[in-house]
Structures are given as structure tokens and as C-alpha cells.
Amino acid sequence: MSHYDTNLDKNEANYVPLSPLTFLERTKDIYPNYEALVYESRSYTWEEVYKRCVKFASALDKLGVKTGDTVSIMAFNTPEIFEAHYSIPMVGAVINAINTRLDPNTISYILQHSDAKVLIVDRQFHDVIEKALKNVKNKITIIDIDDQDIDTSSFKRIGELEYESFLNTGNENYEWKKPKDEWEAISLGYTSGTTGNPKGVVYHHRGSYLMATGSVTAWNMPNKLNFLCVVPMFHCNGWCYPWTLAMLHARVICLRNIDVKKMFELIDKYEVTHFGGAPIVLNMIVNAPKEDQKALKRKVNVLTAGAPPPSIIFEKMENLGFEVMHVYGLTETYGHMLQCAWNDDWNSLEKDKKNEIKARQGVRYPNTEGAIVMDPETMKPVPKDGKTMGEIMIRGNIVMKGYYKDKEATDKSMAGGWFHSGDLAVTHPDGYIKIQDRSKDIIISGGENISSIEIENAIAKHPSVSLAAVVAKPDEKWGETPCAFVELIKDKPATEKEIIDFCRETLAGFKLPKSVIFCDLPKTSTGKIQKFELRKKVKELS
Numbered sequence: 001m002s003h004y005d006t007n008l009d010k011n012e013a014n015y016v017p018l019s020p021l022t023f024l025e026r027t028k029d030i031y032p033n034y035e036a037l038v039y040e041s042r043s044y045t046w047e048e049v050y051k052r053c054v055k056f057a058s059a060l061d062k063l064g065v066k067t068g069d070t071v072s073i074m075a076f077n078t079p080e081i082f083e084a085h086y087s088i089p090m091v092g093a094v095i096n097a098i099n100t101r102l103d104p105n106t107i108s109y110i111l112q113h114s115d116a117k118v119l120i121v122d123r124q125f126h127d128v129i130e131k132a133l134k135n136v137k138n139k140i141t142i143i144d145i146d147d148q149d150i151d152t153s154s155f156k157r158i159g160e161l162e163y164e165s166f167l168n169t170g171n172e173n174y175e176w177k178k179p180k181d182e183w184e185a186i187s188l189g190y191t192s193g194t195t196g197n198p199k200g201v202v203y204h205h206r207g208s209y210l211m212a213t214g215s216v217t218a219w220n221m222p223n224k225l226n227f228l229c230v231v232p233m234f235h236c237n238g239w240c241y242p243w244t245l246a247m248l249h250a251r252v253i254c255l256r257n258i259d260v261k262k263m264f265e266l267i268d269k270y271e272v273t274h275f276g277g278a279p280i281v282l283n284m285i286v287n288a289p290k291e292d293q294k295a296l297k298r299k300v301n302v303l304t305a306g307a308p309p310p311s312i313i314f315e316k317m318e319n320l321g322f323e324v325m326h327v328y329g330l331t332e333t334y335g336h337m338l339q340c341a342w343n344d345d346w347n348s349l350e351k352d353k354k355n356e357i358k359a360r361q362g363v364r365y366p367n368t369e370g371a372i373v374m375d376p377e378t379m380k381p382v383p384k385d386g387k388t389m390g391e392i393m394i395r396g397n398i399v400m401k402g403y404y405k406d407k408e409a410t411d412k413s414m415a416g417g418w419f420h421s422g423d424l425a426v427t428h429p430d431g432y433i434k435i436q437d438r439s440k441d442i443i444i445s446g447g448e449n450i451s452s453i454e455i456e457n458a459i460a461k462h463p464s465v466s467l468a469a470v471v472a473k474p475d476e477k478w479g480e481t482p483c484a485f486v487e488l489i490k491d492k493p494a495t496e497k498e499i500i501d502f503c504r505e506t507l508a509g510f511k512l513p514k515s516v517i518f519c520d521l522p523k524t525s526t527g528k529i530q531k532f533e534l535r536k537k538v539k540e541l542s
């Protein structure tokens with residue numbers, strides 16, 4: 001043992017468990033009167049937000065909520081869900097933010113599997129929650145969110161308690177609980193269920209702290225920015241931004257529903273500088289009617305993740321004045337953990353080339369120790385040739401604690417000391433990672449691997465196309481062939497032949513879609529295209 005290890009121990013002065021809750025406390029001390037949360041007719045300062053969170057935590061404590069209990073919330077991006085990111089862990093409990101677009105069966109599954117003690121819920125969900133609760137055995141106390149800024153006359157009451165009056169039963173001097181150990185759970189979030197049953201992903205205070213701070217450097221976020229809450233806070237805790245934004249004493253502008261016209265109005269009114277959104281949201285922005293797109297007065301920084309963005313989207317967004325950075329991640333990694341970090345050497349490249357580069361998922365985030373494409377059999381990195389496919393493996397402090405009550409799945413997901421993402425990718429010579437497909441989506445035709453994303457990218461460049469998804473179609477001769485599903489822009493018709501001929505200009509013959517089906521694409525609540533539904537459709541058709 002060296003002298004560096006003796007008599008130099010951890011103590012309360014030099015070691016405090018990391019927790020993002022302290023960001024709110026600090027900001028309230030320094031900037032108590034700065035505007036913090038804005039939503040329709042409501043506006044709270046950082047001091048008010050802090051007090052409201054402490055009072056709510058105290059009220060939960062009085063209700064009997066204890067350290068390690070689960071408190072669920074199903075809400076739009078209104079102030080209540082932002083506050084819940086502080087108030088629930090302030091009583092030592094774990095926030096379980098539920099996806100607002102789920103069906104009653106999945107909600108029952110989540111409420112039961114998570115052992116929820118309390119459910120905070122917007123009254124707009126009265127119908128789906130009533131149905132969901134029929135199949136839930138655990139006793140759950142319901143607290144209604146009664147949004148005074150919308151017409152709630154047709155919404156039934158769900159619970160016996162109401163958010164504001166419940167909050168007022170709390171004590172603003174309550175001594176809220178900091179975690180004794182940074183490994184304690186702070187959040188339980190269920191995956192999108194794109195590939196099957198949702199899995200309960202557990203975050204700890206340490207990871208949430210690191211993720212929240214990592215985003216600041218990765219995205220070059222300044223203090224006091226104006227942030228529009230577009231990414232639902234139920235999705236990976238809004239990519240951990242509720243915690244980042246308190247640290248930066250940002251002005252947080254809440255948005256109940258994704259409505260492009262409203263987004264442009266809020267961007268204008270509050271001088272929004274930053275927001276995040278899935279590619280599907282960017283698609284809605286660029287394809288919105290011209291009268292809904294208000295000209296931007298200044299550059300707005302946008303982060304996109306959740307599904308592969310077609311390369312053309314970057315150019316279309318830029319034309320409107322947005323600067324988009326592409327990031328990648330999973331619920332299991334607190335949201336994004338790869339970023340397409342821009343290199344000035346690329347400034348002089350042609351537009352198309354720049355778009356292609358921006359569509360790469362990129363390199364690891366600050367505070368991520370490893371992100372490598374490996375052969376899952378040998379666990380050796382694939383060559384950096386932009387061709388050899390492997391699986392993205394991740395290691396570091398922003399990998400989840402594990403799956404709630406599922407040791408087997410947890411162990412499997414981290415076998416060999418790396419988290420297995422399930423995403424197939426290549427590494428380019430400069431070290432940038434580019435996803436080819438999810439392992440379940442890759443198309444194998446005549447023994448060749450075909451990336452469905454590559455074909456989708458090619459189709460998306462067609463001027464009539466709004467969205468495209470490609471899945472495998474069983475084929476006697478080739479095993480599988482690509483089948484494209486296409487959503488067209490309103491009043492811009494196209495035919496199957498036109499789409500295939502258009503792809504022929506950029507894709508090799510064996511990658512061309514053999515059939516094109518025009519329809520509305522089924523999407524998950526997080527805006528991902530449900531390819532398993534499309535595969536079902538293909539099966540029915542063949």
C-alpha cells in the first residue's frame with residue numbers, strides 16, 4: 001500500500017454522494033428570482049420551484065412514501081413532471097415516469113411491475129387509467145393533475161387527491177433526503193417496447209448527475225439558456241435535461257403537446273435557444289405548412305436522437321435556421337451517449353457529404369468511458385473500415401444499474417463487462433460509429449446483409465416522401481428482400497416505380513426495394529416506427 005492510500009480516507013468533508021438534486025438547491029440559493037418554469041399562464045421562479053418540490057416531497061412523506069418506494073407519474077410536459085424529478089427523489093423515492101401514449105394493458109403491467117405506491121396523473125388520462133387500474137393488484141394512491149390552462153370539463157376525476165392542494169399539505173422547511181449512497185436508485189423508466197415487452201431500467205443518482213453534466217459540454221450549453229421541453233420527460237427522463245437545466249438556471253418552457261405552430265410561437269416569444277426532438281419531430285417541423293413556420297430571429301440549437309435521422313433532414317432543418325446535432329443512445333444509457341461531434345475540417349465539404357457525416361451516430365459522450373463496435377462472439381473491436389459490422393457495446397457510469405426485478409436480463413445485457421446495445425454498426429476510419437440496423441431489422445438477401453436504414457435514407461431524399469421504413473419480406477429465392485413502406489407529403493403523389501427508380505440512382509441493385517407500399521406508418525409513443533407491425537403486414541400480404 002502506498003502513502004497515497006493510508007490516512008487519506010473518504011470523510012464527509014471530501015466525499016459527498018453525487019446527486020443531481022443538489023443542482024436545484026444551488027440555483028435557488030444563487031438565482032432565486034430568475035424565471036425557471038414557464039407554462040401557458042403560469043410562471044415560477046427557481047425559489048418557487050424549489051419550495052414547491054420540497055413541499056411536495058414533505059406531503060409524500062406524510063402520505064407514508066419511504067426511501068426506495070416507487071412513485072409513478074403520467075403527465076404531459078407540464079411543470080408537475082419537471083417538479084417530480086426533484087420532489088420524488090427528495091423523499092428518497094424513485095420516479096417512474098410513464099409514457100403517455102401507452103395502452104391500458106401496458107400501463108397495468110408497468111404499475112404492477114414497478115410496485116408503484118402513488119400515481120400522479122393528468123386528468124386527461126382518466127379513461128385509460130381507469131381501465132389500467134382494473135388489473136392492478138397493488139394499492140396505489142392517485143393524485144390528479146388538474147391543468148387549469150386547458151378545458152378539463154370532459155375529464156373525470158381519477159384520484160381522491162389533487163396535485164396543488166396535496167402540495168399545500170407539505171411543509172416548505174421539510175428536511176429532504178439526500179442519498180446516502182450515490183448508487184441509490186433515482187428513476188425507473190420503461191423502454192419503448194419497440195422490440196417486445198418494455199423493460200424496467202433503473203438509474204442511480206451518480207449516473208443522473210454525470211449525464212446531466214456531460215450534456216453541457218457535449219452540446220456546448222450556456223448558463224441561462226432558454227430551453228423548450230419537446231422531448232417527453234417520460235422518455236429517459238427527458239434525456240436527463242430536467243436535472244441539467246436546473247444546474248444551468250435555464251428558463252424551461254413547457255409544452256403540453258407537440259404542435260409545430262405552437263413550437264414556432266414559443267421559440268419566438270421566449271427566444272428559445274435549445275430543444276431536443278426525435279427525427280419524427282424534425283420531420284413534422286420541416287413538412288409543416290409554410291404559414292405555421294415562423295422565421296427564426298436567431299439560431300436555434302437542436303439535438304436529435306431516438307431513431308436514425310435521414311441525412312436530408314439536416315439540410316432541411318438548417319434551411320429553416322436550426323443547427324442540428326445528431327446523438328444516439330438508449331433508455332439503458334440515460335438517453336444519448338454517442339454524439340456526432342463536428343470537426344472543423346468538414347466545413348468546406350459539399351452539402352451532401354456534410355449531411356452524410358451528420359447522419360453518423362458518432363463518438364462517445366463526455367462521461368462515457370467506452371463505446372465500441374465489437375464482434376459480439378469474440379468481443380473484439382471490428383476494424384475501422386466503415387464496412388465490417390458489429391454490435392455497439394458501451395461501458396461507463398451512464399450505463400443503467402440494471403433491469404428492475406430481472407437479474408437474468410441484467411446479467412445478459414452486460415455480459416463480458418460491456419452493455420450490449422442490440423444495434424449493429426460499423427466504425428469509420430476516423431473512429432465515428434454509424435448504425436446499420438438493429439439486429440432484428442437487418443435484411444439478409446442472398447447471403448448479403450442489407451441495412452434497412454441505408455434504403456430508408458435513399459427513399460427519404462425523394463421530394464414526395466415524408467417518412468420511409470423498410471423491412472424484410474420473405475422470399476423463396478433470396479431468403480429475404482427489402483419491402484418499403486412510405487408516407488407521402490400531402491399533395492405530392494408518387495408511384496412505386498418512381499420510388500424504385502429514384503433509389504436505383506444511389507443504391508446497388510440487390511438493395512433496391514422490391515415493393516413499395518404507401519400508407520401511414522405505425523409509430524410508438526416515442527415516435528419510432530413499429531417495424532414489427534410492418535413485418536406483420538408483410539406476412540399478411542404474402
Ligand SMILES: Nc1ncnc2c1ncn2[C@@H]1O[C@H](COP(=O)(O)OP(=O)(O)OP(=O)(O)O)[C@@H](O)[C@H]1O
Pocket residue numbers: 191192193194195196197198199304305306307308309326327328329330331332361421422423435438526528
Ligand atoms: N441516433 C440514432 N440513430 C439510430 N437509432 C437510434 C438513435 N438513437 C436511438 N436509436 C435507437 O433507439 C434504441 C433505443 O430506444 P429505447 O431505449 O427508447 O427503447 P427501444 O429499444 O426502442 O425499446 P425496446 O428495448 O423496449 O425494444 C436504440 O437501441 C437504437 O436502436
